[in-house]
Structure formats: C-alpha cells, structure tokens
Amino acid sequence: MLFKQVYDHIMTRIERGDWNVHDKLPSIRLLALELGINRLTVFKAYQLLKQNGKAYVKEKSGYYVSPENSLPNLYERDVNESIESSAVHLNSKLSDIHRVTAAYQFSQALIDPNLLPNLFLSEYVKKVFDIYPKLMGTYSTPQGDEELRDVLCQYIIRHYRVHLNTSEELITTGAQQAIDLLSRIFIRPMDAILVERPTYSAAIDVFRGQGARLIPVDFSPEGYDLDMVELLMKQHRPRFFYMNPTFHNPTGYTLPITQRKQLVELAERYRCLLIEDDAFHDMYFDERPPQPLFTYDTEGWVVYLRSFSKYVAPGLRICAVFGRKSVIEPLITAKSLADNGTPLVTQKIFVHYFQSERMQQHLEKLRIALQIRRDIMEEELALAPIDWKWITPKGGLNIWLQLPDTVPARTLLNESFRQSISFVPGQICDPLDEMQSWIRLSYSFVNEEQIRAGVQQLAEIAQRIKER
Numbered sequence: 001m002l003f004k005q006v007y008d009h010i011m012t013r014i015e016r017g018d019w020n021v022h023d024k025l026p027s028i029r030l031l032a033l034e035l036g037i038n039r040l041t042v043f044k045a046y047q048l049l050k051q052n053g054k055a056y057v058k059e060k061s062g063y064y065v066s067p068e069n070s071l072p073n074l075y076e077r078d079v080n081e082s083i084e085s086s087a088v089h090l091n092s093k094l095s096d097i098h099r100v101t102a103a104y105q106f107s108q109a110l111i112d113p114n115l116l117p118n119l120f121l122s123e124y125v126k127k128v129f130d131i132y133p134k135l136m137g138t139y140s141t142p143q144g145d146e147e148l149r150d151v152l153c154q155y156i157i158r159h160y161r162v163h164l165n166t167s168e169e170l171i172t173t174g175a176q177q178a179i180d181l182l183s184r185i186f187i188r189p190m191d192a193i194l195v196e197r198p199t200y201s202a203a204i205d206v207f208r209g210q211g212a213r214l215i216p217v218d219f220s221p222e223g224y225d226l227d228m229v230e231l232l233m234k235q236h237r238p239r240f241f242y243m244n245p246t247f248h249n250p251t252g253y254t255l256p257i258t259q260r261k262q263l264v265e266l267a268e269r270y271r272c273l274l275i276e277d278d279a280f281h282d283m284y285f286d287e288r289p290p291q292p293l294f295t296y297d298t299e300g301w302v303v304y305l306r307s308f309s310k311y312v313a314p315g316l317r318i319c320a321v322f323g324r325k326s327v328i329e330p331l332i333t334a335k336s337l338a339d340n341g342t343p344l345v346t347q348k349i350f351v352h353y354f355q356s357e358r359m360q361q362h363l364e365k366l367r368i369a370l371q372i373r374r375d376i377m378e379e380e381l382a383l384a385p386i387d388w389k390w391i392t393p394k395g396g397l398n399i400w401l402q403l404p405d406t407v408p409a410r411t412l413l414n415e416s417f418r419q420s421i422s423f424v425p426g427q428i429c430d431p432l433d434e435m436q437s438w439i440r441l442s443y444s445f446v447n448e449e450q451i452r453a454g455v456q457q458l459a460e461i462a463q464r465i466k467e468r
Helices: 002-015 028-035 039-051 079-086 093-098 118-131 146-160 174-186 201-209 226-236 257-270 325-338 344-354 357-383 409-418 448-467
Strands: 055-058 062-065 169-173 192-197 213-218 240-243 273-278 302-307 318-322 398-402 438-442
Touching: 002 028, 002 039, 028 039, 039 055, 039 062, 093 201, 118 344, 146 169, 146 318, 146 344, 169 174, 169 325, 174 201, 174 240, 174 273, 174 302, 174 318, 174 325, 192 201, 192 226, 201 213, 213 226, 226 257, 257 273, 318 344, 344 357, 357 398, 357 448, 409 438, 409 448
Parallel strands: 192 213, 192 240, 240 273, 273 302
Antiparallel strands: 055 062, 169 318, 302 318, 398 438
C-alpha cells in the first residue's frame, strides 16, 4: 500500500539523519505536495509512525521524531549488532528461489548449457589470447571495449536502420546491472515509475530498493491499454516506464507493432523515459518479432537494453545499453563507480564469436531446440488432469501458467520444493504482490526427459492439493 511506502521513505530519511530526535517532521500538506500524493496517504503514514513509536504528536504543532529512534553509543553496542542494524535491507525474491536445489529447475530462465556451443567457444578463447597476449593485464574502459561497441553498434544499424554511434552505447555486466545503474541514476525516494503487471521480479526488487513508487500497467496478449498509460503518465509524471515488450518475462507476450510507435509518442509528449529490456529478441520460433521501440525514437526517450550473451554463453554477462548521450554519460559515471568496467577478457571472447558464421548457425539450431522443449512442456500440461490455462509463447523461455482457484501457487511451490521441483510464483512478479493464481515455468534449462517427468510430478502435486 502507498502509505507504507511513505512510511518507509520517512524512516529512511530519519535513519540517514535528515531528521534527528525531537525534530519536527514536515506538515502533512507539505509532504503530500513534495511527494505528489494525497494528504490522506501521508496522514496514514504518520499515524503508523506514531503507532510504532517512531514519532509523537504535539497538539496544534505537528509530528516529531521520537527519542526511541536515537541510537546508543556505538562503543557500548555489540559490533555485529551495530553492523546488522546499519545495513540497508535488500530483497531478491527470485534469487531466494534460485538458491533452492532442485532436480527439475523450472525457475531458471536460462539456456541449458548442453545447448550452448561450448567446445566451439573454447576455440575462440584460445584465439582471443593469441590475438591479445596481454589481455589479462589491463582493464576495459567503463564504457566498454571500443571494438565490441563498434561491432554491436553496426549490428543495430544494419538490422534496424537507425542513426547510432559508439558514444551512444555502454557495455554492462548483464542486463541486471543496467537496470540497477539506471535505477540509481533516475530514481529518488518516492518517485513514481511505471512497471508492467506482471514484470521481471528482480527489477521490482531493484526499484523498491531505491524507494520508488511502483505504478502498475497491465500487460495482456493484446498489449497495453494506451489510454490508461497516457492517464498514468499525465497523473503521476513517472520518471520512467520499465518494460519488457518482446517475448515478455514472465508471460511470453509480445507488444503489437501498432502500439510501439504510439508508446514512443506518449513518452515524448509526457517526457517519460522508456527503458526497453530486450533479453530474448533472437529467441523467436515462427516469425521475427517487431522492431524494438528504440527504432521509433528520434528524441532520446528510449533506453534500449539488449542482452546478447544469454543464448551464447550466459557466463560472459554481456549487455549493450543504447541511448542518447544525456542518458549514456551519467551511466558511464555510475558504471565506473560500480566496477570500473566489465571484464575485458569476456568482451573480447564474445566479440570474436559474435562475428563468426557459426554464431548464426548456433542460433538457428537453438531456436529449434527451444521450440521442441516448449512443445513438450505444453503437451504434458495438456495431458494433466488439472484445469490450468496458458497462451502459447511465440518465443522466449517461459510459459505463464494460470492455476485453478483450488490450487494456490504458494502451497504448490512449498510442496514442489519438497519434491525437488522449482518454479517462479506469479506473486513475486506482481508490483501489487497479488497474482496468486499464476506461475512461471521455464522450459529452457532442463532437457526433454526432465520436462516430461517434472511436469508430470508437478501435475500430481497439484492434483493432491486440489482434492484436499
């Protein structure tokens, strides 16, 4: 609820010293005006502060910071206790699920290592060290290896006929880092941002960690309700709209081409940055997906995140961020502070393999293999006695499955863990923390035999829950 986010925002500012013990907090009217929210929301947050002993009231004066928030002398406290209480609390619900060991890993939206060109890639590793014998003795620049940036920039220009140069590109250590860096640059506490509902759960955790106010935008097989998107942009003036419009994670849906240009026009009109996360663009089955929203952008309102290594060698962690200099320049600074540059060795290995003929051959075979695994998973789901529903994805790595009301996702997950099966519950993909009847099943990480056995066991567990 929004008033709880306001509560957390005030507590964060108290903890970092913006307001000290017995300091007067801003009036309800002033804080509501500052945050751009309703006064009643701030009132509820202040009431919760009072209830929890974090603030007290002076009649006809206002709310003040409670002395209960003062810290004892650090020298009188246990060192471990001091560190623990000083640490920022972070959440990563998806990581928590991935840490559970399972024989049937339906939670991992990764490519089965057996489908990757491991032996062929090892030849390129040797080749790279022959070409660059001193490779391990130097850093990349924070912006990324110039050779790699040039190759990927030319790739985008050739495929989408856009005006672009290497100064408008940054290499990050995976798309996850790009999302984190963008959130650090553009989000201030209680800033409104638009996110799809559902969306990539790790992004939700990143944005909440920065104190963002998440405004959900429903995403369906037909796309967005653009009238509602315009209303939300007009009403909340969001800092950005984070989206995954092509083979969407977790649903597998793809935003229709008719909406892409319209959405860019809305972004320009309301000065709302679009962050387009495109991790699965090349993982299509029947036909190529529409061009990225980035190709319709002429005014610099789209930042394009393109993951390239996920379907070649995920361990290389190569993502290219494309955008205008107004975005890329602060990103370079943030990147330099984060890690001073993605490892040069991984960039060089990737750039040489990316340019090879074998790369395209690999992609064609990989698409066939993934389509076969999707078909096997759908076949087993259809054979199960459970009335679950889904829409066949045209690409990507996941099936978004709706459970019957009699099978709660949380109960199914807990019992599946005990049977060494993992998946992603829809609730953690929902900015409203609802969607308890949905789960994400990834068909890309386990082989055909494991898919059949795992889905059959999952169906048996669901059936037992249903019959209780």
